[in-house]
Amino acid sequence: MHSTLHDATLVAENTEVIQQIDPLFDVLSRNAPVRSDLVRLAAGTLAAVRIPGHLPAERCAALMSALDNADFDTYDERRIFPPVTKFGPAVFDYYLDDTIRPEYWEHAEQSRSTWKRIVGEDDPLETLIAELGRIWQGPVGPATVDGRELFVGMARELTGGARMHFDELMREFPGVIDQELVAQFGFNCYISVPEDGGELVVYRRRWKPSDEQERIGYGWAEKVAAAEPRVLVKPTVGDSVWFDSRNYHAINPNTAGRRLSLAFFCGVTTENKLVLWS
Numbered sequence: 001m002h003s004t005l006h007d008a009t010l011v012a013e014n015t016e017v018i019q020q021i022d023p024l025f026d027v028l029s030r031n032a033p034v035r036s037d038l039v040r041l042a043a044g045t046l047a048a049v050r051i052p053g054h055l056p057a058e059r060c061a062a063l064m065s066a067l068d069n070a071d072f073d074t075y076d077e078r079r080i081f082p083p084v085t086k087f088g089p090a091v092f093d094y095y096l097d098d099t100i101r102p103e104y105w106e107h108a109e110q111s112r113s114t115w116k117r118i119v120g121e122d123d124p125l126e127t128l129i130a131e132l133g134r135i136w137q138g139p140v141g142p143a144t145v146d147g148r149e150l151f152v153g154m155a156r157e158l159t160g161g162a163r164m165h166f167d168e169l170m171r172e173f174p175g176v177i178d179q180e181l182v183a184q185f186g187f188n189c190y191i192s193v194p195e196d197g198g199e200l201v202v203y204r205r206r207w208k209p210s211d212e213q214e215r216i217g218y219g220w221a222e223k224v225a226a227a228e229p230r231v232l233v234k235p236t237v238g239d240s241v242w243f244d245s246r247n248y249h250a251i252n253p254n255t256a257g258r259r260l261s262l263a264f265f266c267g268v269t270t271e272n273k274l275v276l277w278s
């Protein structure tokens, strides 16, 4: 018996299970998360961890105007359409190859130096990653491919939402990074949020092979996870949010305003190191 599982279904005439509430699938919002919060996320007994106002609003605003002069590109439009704008290379764009092509490394190098020029001495990514090290209480650093460090910390605009999908490097691009991962988190620090909409929805449901019938482009039909518990995270400016990206997730479309985040993945290795990439 799972005494912790409560059936919160409203029993209507045509009894329909809409959602079962799982108290072990909640959003933990706290100013100073600790290691065990991320461990719970890895273990699947928490849906998301959020640090409200992690980056001060003024720093987010300064970064937004600095990024005005930066060249954004898009994910490979053959894979993500409508196009999603981003600054910096994404490992995702290389999934269809069996390795990371040389263009990735060129793009990474170029993005690192442009980023330095944009942020100057005051690099918000350094702040966020240093904080992650304090929370994790263990080593944190870029994931590597043949010893070369992957790019960490793209700026991504998801104004307009994103289809339900999951991200799991060990399944989608196996054997590419040097590290072995036992869990993967998505991390986003929101530097601009829309006035309305733009929530991150995380479903308590991982991909399984039979879901392939419901594939739509880069994502899946929401009906695949519709019967499962889900959480909704509506970020405010400066919030940092971690979630298990192996769970299906989607971003609700928004009305006015832009939705930008500093985004990377965190892989939990068997050596207790957190490895990062975008």
Ligand SMILES: O=C(O)CCC(=O)C(=O)O
Pocket: 158, 162, 167, 186, 187, 188, 199, 200, 245, 249, 251, 261, 263
């Ligand atoms: O922007 C977000 O809230 C999440 C985006 C996403 O799909 C991810 O970080 O994997």
Ligand SMILES: [Fe+2]
Pocket: 165, 166, 167, 186, 245, 249
């Ligand atoms: Fe994602």
